[in-house]
Amino acid sequence: MDFRVLESMLPYFTTIYGNPSNINNIAGTTARNAVEDALYEIADYFNAISINDIIITSGATESNNLAISGVLDNKANSHIIVSCIEHPSVIEVCQYWQAKGTEVTFLPVDSEGRIDLKDLEKSIKKETCLISVMSANNEIGTIQPIYSIAEIAKKHRVLFHTDASQYLLHHRIDVQKIPIDMISFSGHKMHGPKGIGGLYISKSARSSLSPIIHGGGQQLNLRSGTLNVPGIIGISTAFRIARETQAEMNEKMYHMMKVFFQRLDLDMNYHVNGSIDKRIPNNINMYFDNVSAKALINLLPDIAISTGSACNSGKKALNYVLKNIGLTEEEIEYSFRIGMSKYTTEEEMISVADSIMNAVYQIRKSI
Ligand code: PLP
Numbered sequence: 001m002d003f004r005v006l007e008s009m010l011p012y013f014t015t016i017y018g019n020p021s022n023i024n025n026i027a028g029t030t031a032r033n034a035v036e037d038a039l040y041e042i043a044d045y046f047n048a049i050s051i052n053d054i055i056i057t058s059g060a061t062e063s064n065n066l067a068i069s070g071v072l073d074n075k076a077n078s079h080i081i082v083s084c085i086e087h088p089s090v091i092e093v094c095q096y097w098q099a100k101g102t103e104v105t106f107l108p109v110d111s112e113g114r115i116d117l118k119d120l121e122k123s124i125k126k127e128t129c130l131i132s133v134m135s136a137n138n139e140i141g142t143i144q145p146i147y148s149i150a151e152i153a154k155k156h157r158v159l160f161h162t163d164a165s166q167y168l169l170h171h172r173i174d175v176q177k178i179p180i181d182m183i184s185f186s187g188h189k190m191h192g193p194k195g196i197g198g199l200y201i202s203k204s205a206r207s208s209l210s211p212i213i214h215g216g217g218q219q220l221n222l223r224s225g226t227l228n229v230p231g232i233i234g235i236s237t238a239f240r241i242a243r244e245t246q247a248e249m250n251e252k253m254y255h256m257m258k259v260f261f262q263r264l265d266l267d268m269n270y271h272v273n274g275s276i277d278k279r280i281p282n283n284i285n286m287y288f289d290n291v292s293a294k295a296l297i298n299l300l301p302d303i304a305i306s307t308g309s310a311c312n313s314g315k316k317a318l319n320y321v322l323k324n325i326g327l328t329e330e331e332i333e334y335s336f337r338i339g340m341s342k343y344t345t346e347e348e349m350i351s352v353a354d355s356i357m358n359a360v361y362q363i364r365k366s367i
Helices: 003-012 026-045 060-072 088-099 117-123 146-155 229-265 293-299 320-324 329-334 346-366
Strands: 054-057 079-083 103-107 128-132 159-163 182-186 197-201 283-287 336-339
Touching: 003 229, 026 054, 026 229, 054 060, 060 079, 060 088, 060 128, 060 159, 060 182, 060 197, 079 088, 088 103, 103 117, 117 146, 128 146, 146 159, 229 346, 293 329, 293 336, 293 346, 320 329
Parallel strands: 079 103, 079 128, 128 159, 159 182
Antiparallel strands: 054 197, 182 197, 283 336
16 A cells, blocks of 8 residues: 555544544535535546445455446346456346346457457347456456447447546546546555455536445435545545556556566567557566466566456356467466556566576476
8 A cells, every 4th residue: 555545544543533424513524525525526527417426345356346236236137248357246146137037148258358349239239238447457467448348338339337446547438538437446545545445437427326225314325334544545635646646656566567578578489368458568578488477476476466366366167268269278287477557666576587487497397
């Protein structure tokens, strides 16, 4: 987490402790004013019209559930379209609705992890009520053509939701320019706190959404529960810092990625999974022929690389994202993911490349 995020949150755990939904006392109104300022900051990131367009949740998992279940709640026998490489918080909720009778199209992707826009348009039918395609993938970093998807959705009068958790640290989305109805976001993907996130929802889409959490009627009755004030302040600070620093940060990260690969190029052949140019700058997913990722990771205990995202790395089944971009079982077992942050340095990337090359030599010598 960015230290400035932590600093901005601290007073809201202690001195400014009011409940923003209780405006009968000064403690409540002080908290309420702070939350409103924070919501303006977040709404501004999307160039949204009103702070009512921002619903705060416990993270992108809940936001994705709200976007999909919230739309399908009254339309269980309709049709929705999602890509086959969505995060489990989209895939699993779709499978839940599929078991209840909703028709779900899981769009295939190409070898870079991009959907085909013609496939998408062909899949739309009169029962289609929602398209959900992520802005950037959490395993391979591939960026989807969200502008074009939004235009297709609008042309066919279908709602479009995008899970932008991985994307928003690096790029803003201007909803006045791209007609996206719902956008999921998450604090801990932006150097903000964990356990906080939200859903941008346009005013016109709001009437199609039912709540999935019922209670005291907070947040226009769309997400009941006492607001997590420190979390909201923290995530709004993370949005502000992202807005102010992302151009420079992205440039630095793309440079570090280049330096990393140039170092490997000196001595090794390797394969990069996902797109080279349509990729968020903090994600490297790759493999070396005949080198098991597990063996590699075991030899590098000081480097936080993994066989997949946190949601996949504990699972026994083959990584479905890599499978869906066409990798063989062996290639999937060789593949690993490196995530950079804005605090990663060029020296660290060089040293990681050197350590990986040493480990690859050791493994190859032993087989
Ligand atoms: N969507 C994507 C693309 C993610 O990478 C993640 C994070 O793991 C999530 C959703 C879930 O976010 P959260 O951990 O905030 O629930």
